Amino acid sequence: MKISIPLMLALTTWFGANAQQTISFTTFLSGTNAVPPNSLPYVGEGRFFLTGSELRYGVESQSFGTRTAEIRGPAAPGINAPVLFSLRLSNCVAPLPPPYPFGECRFGGRTNLSDLEIEYLLAGLLYISAQSEAGELRGQILPVDSDSDGVPDFRDVCPDTAPGDSVTAEGCSVEQLCPCAGPWRNHGEYVTCVKAVALNLLLEERISAEEYVEIISASAKSDCGKARR
DSSP states (O other): OOOOHHHHHHHHHHTTTTTTSEEEEEEEEEGGGSSSOOOOSOEEEEEEEEETTEEEEEEEESOTTOOEEEEEOSOOTTOOOOEEEEOOEEEEEOOOSTTOOOOEEEEEEEEEOOHHHHHHHHTTOOEEEEEETTEEEEEEOEEOOTTOSSSOGGGOSSOSOOTTOOOOTTSOOHHHHSOTTSOOSSHHHHHHHHHHHHHHHHHTTSSOHHHHHHHHHHHHHSOTTSOOO
16 A cells, blocks of 8 residues: 655654654544445544554444444545454443434543554544444544644644645645745745745645746735835
């Protein structure tokens, strides 16, 4: 299985000096994610925290009959994979009277992952399978991406990217790397910065050639870096 260059760089960092940082993950469980999909009215959710090789987890399934939950992989959405390990059942709550017709089962605990399993986890290739007599709820375990820029927090160098901005593999937009109010010596220095970042975005196929031209043109027409009177 091929791993992207940005992910390989992230893994190098992970297994290096910063290996004791904590990385957060989430999952959303539903029957539509199962393979084959089903129409169960239940959902579930989970949070995961990876520190070193230890994975802490808490998963809630809305179906009271859920007695088994497993982490499976490696697999992308739409593909089934073998069980890696089972989650520990904490407790189940019986259904309440309407309008709260669903019960809930909770799983919680911790386990240690191998280096290969950590690679799969960081790549988003592990998933939760929660099973009951009614059927399966499934959800991919994905790294948290707080600013929704497509780059998970654990390798996002520039948090809080503005919604809709194109970003580099490190999660940085043109505005974040070349702020208009930056300490530019002149307008040309600002434009040079924008050109470099925009070219990087173009080469990474994160923007089109037309968008590249628009970014450069906008920077050239701006007052960024010009002396204020």
